[in-house]
Amino acid sequence: MSKRHAPKLDGEDTARTLIEQAYMRLRDDIVEGRLAPGERLRIEHLHQRYGVGAGTLREAITRLVSDALVEAQGQRGFRVTMTSLDDLADLTEVRLHLELDALRQSIRHGGAAWRAALSHAFADLDACPVSPEYRKRWEALNARFHEVLISGRPSPWTLRIWRVLARHGERYRSQAIALHRAQGRDVAQEHRQIYEAAMEGNEARAALALEAHIRATLDLLARTQQTVAETGGAPDRISVRA
16 A cells, blocks of 8 residues: 555544644634733743643644744744734735625625525524624634635635635734624624625625725724723733834
8 A cells, every 4th residue: 555545543643633732722822812912932831831742832833823823033933923903904905905806706606505605604603692702603603704705706715815814813803802892893784784785796785895894893993092092091912013
């Protein structure tokens, strides 16, 4: 039997499982802010914190570098990628360029199967409360809805790039979700407007609703940052570059 078709060894499966678990734990700690923006990721400290070996940690961190959640610093190791309103603004503009065109293409070329998938994705998302208590489940359903929304005309490269942007943006959504109620933002209604316009085939209205939805997180966090600066309150986790 060739090496290509040889069955996987139990040890290989175990190693992959440990890497996946370490990756998810590290990722959750970055998204939730337990590993702060700019914090150095020292393998010896992480080994004690997560109870896995150095090789497993390096593999997990490498995946986080691909997600743009961690930065490699040459011979100095790794650190958690900084957050800032400048970064979110850049991320927002790239998302708009990518998603608005992909949405238009989906509405033009998506058939019955796309509409059915979009209907299921929206129903699941709409049933999940938008609150910090349900953040992880909501985030997964939100990602699924947006991915289905732009998948009506299949483009593997579009989806690859979108997934990187979505994973990086989760840290900002994690901060924003706690502010929705206080700021009067109705994310569920935003999703409904996008969904209904897309299902009706109203390309212009769907694109406008999606653009407003994508920009809303940046606008909300910018307002919050400004309020904190004006009132002298405790700073949030976003730092604005000069």
